[in-house]
Amino acid sequence: TSVTNGVHARSIISRDMAGLYLRYLGPNWVERPWDHSVWQQVDRIPDEELWRTHERRRERLVAMARNRARRYLERRGGMPKEIAEAQSVLDPEVLTIGFARRFATYKRATLLFSDPERLDKILNAPGRPVQIIFSGKAHPHDNPGKELIRQIVHYARQPEFQRRIIFLEDYDPSLARYLVQGVDVWLNTPRPGLEASGTSGMKAAMNGALNCSTLDGWWVEGYSPQVGWCIGQGEHYDDPDYGDAVESRALYDLLERDIVP
Numbered sequence: 001t002s003v004t005n006g007v008h009a010r011s012i013i014s015r016d017m018a019g020l021y022l023r024y025l026g027p028n029w030v031e032r033p034w035d036h037s038v039w040q041q042v043d044r045i046p047d048e049e050l051w052r053t054h055e056r057r058r059e060r061l062v063a064m065a066r067n068r069a070r071r072y073l074e075r076r077g078g079m080p081k082e083i084a085e086a087q088s089v090l091d092p093e094v095l096t097i098g099f100a101r102r103f104a105t106y107k108r109a110t111l112l113f114s115d116p117e118r119l120d121k122i123l124n125a126p127g128r129p130v131q132i133i134f135s136g137k138a139h140p141h142d143n144p145g146k147e148l149i150r151q152i153v154h155y156a157r158q159p160e161f162q163r164r165i166i167f168l169e170d171y172d173p174s175l176a177r178y179l180v181q182g183v184d185v186w187l188n189t190p191r192p193g194l195e196a197s198g199t200s201g202m203k204a205a206m207n208g209a210l211n212c213s214t215l216d217g218w219w220v221e222g223y224s225p226q227v228g229w230c231i232g233q234g235e236h237y238d239d240p241d242y243g244d245a246v247e248s249r250a251l252y253d254l255l256e257r258d259i260v261p
Contacts (some may be wrong), residue, residue, distance in 0.1 A: 005197035005218070009033045012203040016053045016180040020045055054184075054208060059092040061182025065133060066090065068175075078228050089166055090131050091213050095260060096205070097212075098183030100135040100171060103145040106194040109134070110151050112187075114248035116158075123164040130260055133183065135168040135175060160199075180204040185259060188213035189251070191243065192234045212259060214247065229254050 010030060013021070021029045024044045033037055069086040072078075074215055078086075090096075103109055112119060112132070123130045134152050138145030151165065156165040169176060180186065186204035188195075188211065195217035202218060210227060213219040215234035225232050231251050237243030 005199050007199050007202045007206065010178060012177060013206055014177075016055055016056060017181070017207055019039065020050065020053055025105050050208065055092075055257070057182040057207075058096055058184070060104050061096070061133070061178050062090045062092040064164055064175075064178050065168060068170075069166060072169055081197055085162075090133070091129070091163075095128070095130045095185070096183050097130065097132045097185045097187050098179045098209075099132065099187045099189075100168075100176060100179050101188075101200055103136050103138040103148050104142065104145065105144045105148065106191050108189045109136070109148045109245065111189045111244060111251065113151070113155055115243065116155070118252050122162045122252065124160065126261055129164065130255070131164045131166075132187075133166055133168065133179065135171045137171050137180065170231055176200070176203075180209065181207045183209050185209060188217075188219065189231065189247070190214055190216050191240065192216045192232070193236055212251075212254065222246075229259060237261065 001046075010018075025038055025041045027034060028038045062254055066087055066115045072111055073083045073086055075146055086121065099112075101107060123132070126142070133252075134156075136149075138149060150163075153160055153167050156167050179198065180200060180203040186201050186209050186251065188198055188201050190198070191211075192214050193216065198213070198217035198219065201213060202222070205227065208227070211219060211222070212229040213223075214231045215223060219228075219230065220234065231254065232247050234245075235243070237246070
């Protein structure tokens with residue numbers, strides 16, 4: 001069969017997770033990563049050990065995000081109060097969603113902001129808050145893509161979102177590894193039929209993260225209720241604005257009823 005894109009497991013799996021795999025799967029996860037029987041042995045990893053490993057990686061992700069935010073403000077001549085507040089952005093113990101990729105309009109990076117009031121209630125729910133880390137770049141000549149970044153930065157500065165949403169500049173392979181290794185849920189929202197593959201979601205999955213995506217790219221084949229969520233059923237809409245409205249509501253419903261609980 002055809003192959004569109006793939007990922008190199010050893011390059012993107014965290015050292016902590018690699019240690020778990022070696023202990024419970026043996027060396028075949030490195031030597032025979034295509035062998036399904038090897039990966040079926042992940043059930044041998046004790047839940048508590050897997051969760052402790054994941055929490056350490058989330059803590060490292062939050063520490064990295066705070067340092068980057070602080071350095072960004074220092075370079076831009078930020079006020080001392082702003083720089084101090086950067087040290088408390090995000091929470092290492094809060095459900096963390098990641099969204100990082102090239103900012104093209106069809107990827108709909110701002111789909112989550114279709115209803116800011118509803119998003120506010122989700123992110124700041126008493127007893128079970130949520131935080132979102134955005135990152136990525138637009139093509140230098142893609143002004144609509146740059147506008148999506150501007151909108152996210154604008155929302156991240158609003159009082160209700162300041163401690164719950166952050167946009168990290170200078171997206172590069174190092175930052176990408178922190179993200180796919182440390183988030184709880186990897187979010188992908190392309191309009192169905194336009195995504196080529198979506199390799200970032202594969203990288204997150206190999207690090208144990210759950211995916212939440214429209215049924216497009218690799219997720220058409222990779223989706224299972226055991227490993228994540230699908231937004232809609234891959235429907236195609238003649239009116240893209242109507243499709244955005246339908247799928248944004250579906251995403252909010254998933255967050256409120258299933259993902260966050």
